Amino acid sequence: MHELSLCQGILDAIVAESRRQAFRRVRGVQLEIGALAGVDGEALRYAWETVAAGTLAATAVLEIVAVPGVAWCPACRATINIGEYYDPCSRCHGHGLKISGGEQLRIRQLEVE
Amino acid sequence: MCATCGCGGDHVHDHDHGPTPGHGGESPAHHHPHEEVMGIDGTRIVRMEQDILARNDAHAAENRRHFAERAILALNLVSSPGSGKTTLLENTLRWLHGRCPVAVIEGDQQTALDAERIRVTGTPAVQINTGRVCHLDAHGVGHALADLPALDRGILFIENVGNLVCPALFDLGEATTVLILSVTEGEDKPRKYPAMFHRANLILINKIDLLPYLRFDLDACLTHIRQTNPGADIIQIAASTGQGMDRWHDWLERRRHDLLQARLARLEGDAAALREDLDRSGRARV
Numbered sequence: 001m002h003e004l005s006l007c008q009g010i011l012d013a014i015v016a017e018s019r020r021q022a023f024r025r026v027r028g029v030q031l032e033i034g035a036l037a038g039v040d041g042e043a044l045r046y047a048w049e050t051v052a053a054g055t056l057a058a059t060a061v062l063e064i065v066a067v068p069g070v071a072w073c074p075a076c077r078a079t080i081n082i083g084e085y086y087d088p089c090s091r092c093h094g095h096g097l098k099i100s101g102g103e104q105l106r107i108r109q110l111e112v113e
Numbered sequence: 114m115c116a117t118c119g120c121g122g123d124h125v126h127d128h129d130h131g132p133t134p135g136h137g138g139e140s141p142a143h144h145h146p147h148e149e150v151m152g153i154d155g156t157r158i159v160r161m162e163q164d165i166l167a168r169n170d171a172h173a174a175e176n177r178r179h180f181a182e183r184a185i186l187a188l189n190l191v192s193s194p195g196s197g198k199t200t201l202l203e204n205t206l207r208w209l210h211g212r213c214p215v216a217v218i219e220g221d222q223q224t225a226l227d228a229e230r231i232r233v234t235g236t237p238a239v240q241i242n243t244g245r246v247c248h249l250d251a252h253g254v255g256h257a258l259a260d261l262p263a264l265d266r267g268i269l270f271i272e273n274v275g276n277l278v279c280p281a282l283f284d285l286g287e288a289t290t291v292l293i294l295s296v297t298e299g300e301d302k303p304r305k306y307p308a309m310f311h312r313a314n315l316i317l318i319n320k321i322d323l324l325p326y327l328r329f330d331l332d333a334c335l336t337h338i339r340q341t342n343p344g345a346d347i348i349q350i351a352a353s354t355g356q357g358m359d360r361w362h363d364w365l366e367r368r369r370h371d372l373l374q375a376r377l378a379r380l381e382g383d384a385a386a387l388r389e390d391l392d393r394s395g396r397a398r399v
Contacts, residue, residue, distance in 0.1 A: 002279035005246060005248070005250070006165055009165045009168060010165055013161065014170075017159060017161060027156055038307075038365070039282075085342070086303070086304060086337065088340070095340045096338050105165040105166055106162070106163065106164055106165060107161045107164075108161065110158070110159045111158055112162060
């Protein structure tokens with residue numbers, strides 16, 4: 001359940017930001033979650049309810065923007081989308097792809113008051 | 114020592130340092146311009162564009178610097194529970210005894226049993242109990258380092274919590290990740306836990322002596338590993354009987370040798386630059 005640690009990280013970042021940006025309540029949190037990052041959206045939402053309870057973000061809605069896995073196929077000299085690390089190239093069905101995106105876990109923006 | 118995070122904890126502070134990541138400090142990674150857009154209902158948008166793991170990554174970078182400055186080979190050992198990780202470590206530590214400084218950080222949710230097993234081999238060990246948390250993080254590892262003796266030019270084994278999911282996300286500052294998969298687990302593990310298998314630099318297939326008694330398709334397992342992580346080294350071992358352990362020892366020695374050589378090259382580069390500066394200043398004085 002690393003989603004708990006991740007939610008704690010999100011909350012810590014929001015609290016630090018609230019001091020810099022002088023806001024008292026968070027209505028929404030927009031996250032960017034890569035398909036290869038190994039994070040389950042539902043588990044993240046579940047953990048968020050526990051972690052955010054009683055804080056400035058208690059009622060904040062998590063908006064999760066899913067980003068596809070992206071890889072470079074050296075054989076096809078092309079960028080393709082993948083769902084998992086072990087997926088073959090969708091064109092040549094070869095392996096040995098170089099991952100180029102979809103591993104991120106980012107806080108994009110907050111809606112605050 | 115608490116140079117990394119500036120947190121309280123059980124550690125005494127007798128030094129001043131500026132704001133650092135952790136515990137309300139402002140991470141250097143957080144400095145970036147923020148745009149704000151006012152909404153019609155009194156709300157506004159605050160752009161953050163920040164990695165969720167930024168704080169852990171800052172601690173990991175600090176650990177990595179610590180290891181690099183002292184030429185310490187740090188290995189993050191990950192596996193499912195019951196893969197034979199601690200037995201592998203015990204036998205490896207007996208082999209390493211007297212060769213170079215070695216220490217172990219043990220991560221478990223509960224108990225100090227593993228650290229006690231390690232200490233029996235004569236190796237210093239620190240136990241981290243993660244409680245409800247299912248993985249080690251870089252902050253905890255940084256603190257554990259303070260409780261270990263000097264390890265310059267040695268090897269640090271960090272035995273992560275037995276779990277192939279959560280440790281995949283948390284960089285500890287290690288030079289290399291070693292994944293132990295035992296043949297009693299099933300050949301489809303690389304497919305079930307792709308993030309962890311993708312991250313590993315070396316995969317040790319353990320308990321290989323049990324193959325005749327199991328329905329474990331070794332070829333399928335090797336294919337799954339290569340599809341998930343084409344660059345990973347793979348060594349088959351039986352830690353309890355010693356089978357294949359010489360190849361694992363060779364791998365360790367090679368990694369340490371490469372690391373020491375890289376450190377020496379950096380130091381010689383620094384020495385050459387110093388000599389050049391001294392020569393120039395000597396000529397200027399004459």
